[in-house]
Amino acid sequence: MEFHTRQEKAQEEAIDANPASLNDSEPRPITEDLPLRRSEDLLLNMGPQHPATHGVLRVVLELEGEKIIKATPDLGYLHRGVEKLCEGLTYQQVIPHTDRLDYICSMTNNFAYVRAVEKLLGVSIPERGEYVRTIIAEMQRIVGHLFWLGTQALDIGAMTVFFWTFREREVLLDLFEQVCGARLTMNYFRIGGVNGDLSPEVILRLRKFLKEFPSKIDEYDRLLLNNRIWISRTKDIAVISAEDAVDFGLTGPVLRGSGVYYDIRKAEPYAAYGKVEWDVPLGSKGDTYDRYWVRMQEMKQSARIIAQCLDQLPEGPILTDVPQVVAPPKEKVMQDMQSLIHHFIIFTEGFRPPKGEVYCATEAPKGELGFSIVSDGGPKPYRLKIRSPSFVHLGAFDHMARGYMIADIVTIFGTYDIVMGECDR
Amino acid sequence: MNSEVVQKIQEKFPSEFIQANEFRNDWTVVVKPDRIVEIAQFLRDDPELAFDHLSDVFSVDYPGRSASGGERFEVVYQLNSIQKRHRLRLSTGLREDPCEIDSVYPVWKAAGFLEREVYDLMGIRFRNHPDLRRIFLPEDFDGHPLRKEYPAEGKGWRNTFEFLPTEEPQT
Numbered sequence: 286m287e288f289h290t291r292q293e294k295a296q297e298e299a300i301d302a303n304p305a306s307l308n309d310s311e312p313r314p315i316t317e318d319l320p321l322r323r324s325e326d327l328l329l330n331m332g333p334q335h336p337a338t339h340g341v342l343r344v345v346l347e348l349e350g351e352k353i354i355k356a357t358p359d360l361g362y363l364h365r366g367v368e369k370l371c372e373g374l375t376y377q378q379v380i381p382h383t384d385r386l387d388y389i390c391s392m393t394n395n396f397a398y399v400r401a402v403e404k405l406l407g408v409s410i411p412e413r414g415e416y417v418r419t420i421i422a423e424m425q426r427i428v429g430h431l432f433w434l435g436t437q438a439l440d441i442g443a444m445t446v447f448f449w450t451f452r453e454r455e456v457l458l459d460l461f462e463q464v465c466g467a468r469l470t471m472n473y474f475r476i477g478g479v480n481g482d483l484s485p486e487v488i489l490r491l492r493k494f495l496k497e498f499p500s501k502i503d504e505y506d507r508l509l510l511n512n513r514i515w516i517s518r519t520k521d522i523a524v525i526s527a528e529d530a531v532d533f534g535l536t537g538p539v540l541r542g543s544g545v546y547y548d549i550r551k552a553e554p555y556a557a558y559g560k561v562e563w564d565v566p567l568g569s570k571g572d573t574y575d576r577y578w579v580r581m582q583e584m585k586q587s588a589r590i591i592a593q594c595l596d597q598l599p600e601g602p603i604l605t606d607v608p609q610v611v612a613p614p615k616e617k618v619m620q621d622m623q624s625l626i627h628h629f630i631i632f633t634e635g636f637r638p639p640k641g642e643v644y645c646a647t648e649a650p651k652g653e654l655g656f657s658i659v660s661d662g663g664p665k666p667y668r669l670k671i672r673s674p675s676f677v678h679l680g681a682f683d684h685m686a687r688g689y690m691i692a693d694i695v696t697i698f699g700t701y702d703i704v705m706g707e708c709d710r
Numbered sequence: 711m712n713s714e715v716v717q718k719i720q721e722k723f724p725s726e727f728i729q730a731n732e733f734r735n736d737w738t739v740v741v742k743p744d745r746i747v748e749i750a751q752f753l754r755d756d757p758e759l760a761f762d763h764l765s766d767v768f769s770v771d772y773p774g775r776s777a778s779g780g781e782r783f784e785v786v787y788q789l790n791s792i793q794k795r796h797r798l799r800l801s802t803g804l805r806e807d808p809c810e811i812d813s814v815y816p817v818w819k820a821a822g823f824l825e826r827e828v829y830d831l832m833g834i835r836f837r838n839h840p841d842l843r844r845i846f847l848p849e850d851f852d853g854h855p856l857r858k859e860y861p862a863e864g865k866g867w868r869n870t871f872e873f874l875p876t877e878e879p880q881t
Contacts (some may be wrong), residue, residue, distance in 0.1 A: 361846035366862075368831075369855055373862050404734055531762050531792060534820025547792045641733040644788050644799060646765065657788065659770050668856075670768040672788070680823035709846060 326354065331694065333362050339436065339698060340705025344682075348691060356686040356694070358679050363709035371669040375635030376402050376476060379669070384470040386673065387707035389432050390650050392425035392461070394707075395474035397647035400555065401656035402476050405643045406636075408610060413601040414478040419557040420491075420594045421464070421473065423587040427498075428457050429650030429702070430580045430587075434505060437577070437699035441518050446508055453501055456494050463487050477611040478604035488595060495595075498588050502581060509577075519574040523685045523697045526571060533681035536674055537652025538579045539701060543571030549648040561593040573700045580702075610636050635664035651675055651702050675701065675708035713737075715759055715798060723749055738799040743785070743811050746802060750817040753789060753800070761789040761798060764818035767825055769832040771858045782806040783834055787814065804834060813839040831856040 332343040341362035347355040367386065371379045383398045384391040396418060403410070410418070431450040438446035458468045464487055465473040465480055473480050483491075509515045525535070530543040540547055548565045550558040566582035568575025604611050612631045617624040640662040646655040652674025659668040678701040686697050716730040719739055726749060728740040741749055753761040766788035776782035781803030789798045804811055813836035815821045825836045826845040833854035836842055844851065853860055868874065 361844075361848075364846040366855060369860075369862055407734065529819075532819045534764050534818065534824075545792060552795050642738065642786075642799070643734055643736065644766070644797070646790075653765065655766055655788070657766060657768060657786070668768075668770045670766065672766040672768075676823060676827070677820055680820060684819075 329691070333359075339703050340708075342679075342698075342703070342705055342708075344694065346691065346694070351690045351692075353686050353689055353691060353694070356683050358682050360676075360679065360705075360709055363705045365710065367710045368669055368671060371666055373665065375664050376638070376666065377632070377635065379666070380474065380476075381470070381472045384472055385706060386671065386710060387649065387651065387654075387675070387704045388469060389704055390425050390429040391469060391471045392421050392473060393429070393647065393649040393654065395471065396422050397645070397649060397654040398656050399474045399476050400647055401643060401645035401658050402638070404645045405638045405641060405658050405660055406476070406607075406610060407639075408477055408605055408607050410478055410605055411602045412599050413482075414603040414605070415556045416594050416598050417479050417483055417603055418474070419561075420483070420591050420598075421461075421479070422556070423590045423594075424457050424460065424491075426587045426650045427584050428454050430584050431457075433580060433650075433699070433702040434577075437696075437702075438509065438515070440695040440699045441515060443509065443512060443515055446505060449501075449505060449508070453494075453498065456490075460487055460490060460494070463490075475604065475611070477607055478602070482603050483598075488598075491591065492595060495588050495592050499585060502584055506581065516574070518693075518696055519577055520572060521570075522573045522689060522693050523700055524570060524572045525681065525685055529681070529684065530571065533684065534677045535652070535681060536677070537648065537650070537702075538576055538583065539652060539678060541565065542568035542576035542579045544569050549646050549653060553646070555647070557594055557597075558590070560597065561590050563590050563593075573696055576700050637662060637664055646672075649674060651704070651707070652678065654707075671707075671710055673707040673710065675703045675705070676710075678703065679708060715739075715796070718756070718759065719749070719753070722752055736797065736799060738801055740801045740803070743802040743804055747812045747814060747817065749800070750787070750814045753798070754817055758794075760791045760793045763790040763792050764788070764814070764820040764824070765790045765797075767814075767821055767828055769828045769834055769856070771832065771856065773858050776806050783809060783832065785811060785828065785834060808835075809833060810835045810837055812837045813842075815839055830854070833857065 327348040329346040329348055330343065331346055333341040343359040343362070345357045345359060346353055367382055370382060380395055380398060383394040386394050431454045435447040435450035461471060462468050464483060465471050525543055527543045527545050530540050531545060536547070544567050546565060546567060551565055563586045566579050566586065568579050608627065612628050613624040618628045638660050640660055642657070642659045644655055644657045646653045653672065654674060655672035657670040657672065658666050661667040682697065686694060716737055716739055720727045723741065723745065726742045726745050728742060730737060730739045753759050764787065768786055770784040770786065772782055772784065783804040783806070785802050785804060787800040789800055802811070811834065813821060813825055815825065822840065823845065825839055826842060828834050829836060829842055830844040830846055831854055843849070
């Protein structure tokens, strides 16, 4: 990158050609055909340590004044080689690693992974297990969207929203803690079901939360919709058309913000999504504001789904009865020799799924989270590929950022709901 | 859908089609790598197939096949149709040398990043890719870690520190 203006360059060349001219006392005339306004492209390095990048992401921006000509994302600062690690782990041992992908929404990652393994095994889940999974996944969706809303507003400059959304997020994280003992890296889902049942107290607290939650969403709306800065910084920013969004492989709220009706929960209903009533909110223009609106509506729909699931919640087991895959209950392990041996075998040798290849997509808060598993019949996955929405979304970053101002970059980061742990894997 | 999709591909590209199989209600179509862009274009543009959404591109390494003269790598395109609501797994085999295939970026722009990842971690080169650089690892990184011969645990920069004991102390 040359940082000389053309005018200075011409002067330098003139001096090079005739060094004696430097001693001339008269000022040299400026050549007429050279523009007097300085014009130069600027290369700006943004990140990897920047508060608005939600992790460590570096973007090289080519600027013309304040306008972005080209934005090149540079990833990999959080690459931990999860896919390579998984090739050396048994199928159960992979579950805690999926927690660390999208650490904001670890429950959904667990869910996506165990679904892929269950598809490979051909195992079905008891009904109560499916409902519990749906409830937990939707709670996680609300947590993810609340986190997104808080940070997006903070990036744009509305600080209060952050504290308000984290207030509600805290309630849900406390519930998670009560359900599985952890707040962020949950490791709650098991192949064949879930780790623990919802206690009556959890259900009571969840119902109380659901009663208050819709009014809280209206509160956020009131905070932001009357805010002129919020409106002018989100409307008509980072517009992507429906065709482009599909072409770039976008999924989730980013795709629905452009008005494409595609939600895996509706297209290929899994868990209990087919048994409850809910709507898919769609945007129209595909700008940042539409994506904001879609996510706000999705939180309301998630609350609807959870309420219906709690009403319909059947009695029964939460883990499937397939002894080859599922470990026996802990009480039995402590008393019964056969169960102890069974437990030991499951956790030392793992299980051997049939030979085959599966791809299983789950609707995560950020988009389509897919796990491809190639099994060679052994106890460890031969190859495990994670299709993370954040990574695919970043592929469209350049397309969406071109032509906007440099201040809009943080808005565009935020509007994808990017988490670099998932993106870099 | 499914079996009709497979039939259509077989009719359109009889010389490229190798086999198709079903596992857990998902169809996999294995084709030859040479005309992959044409096949991709057909899959996207045919109104009955309409695979407009490329979900994923990834590769699998089978070093054992290479020894017996077969194709070592497998590149898998996970396709999805938002209009028609069906999925297809398009798979193709690649020899170790030259490890090259045409990029499907002209068909689906999503392939831009996904193919870069395959190149970075598996070392498969994509012809006519607009920006084929490493994506996760640094430019000067040696090797492609998802290949089976690459160790999951290995020596890193830390092992070059002289002040660290290199061997277990003798007892």
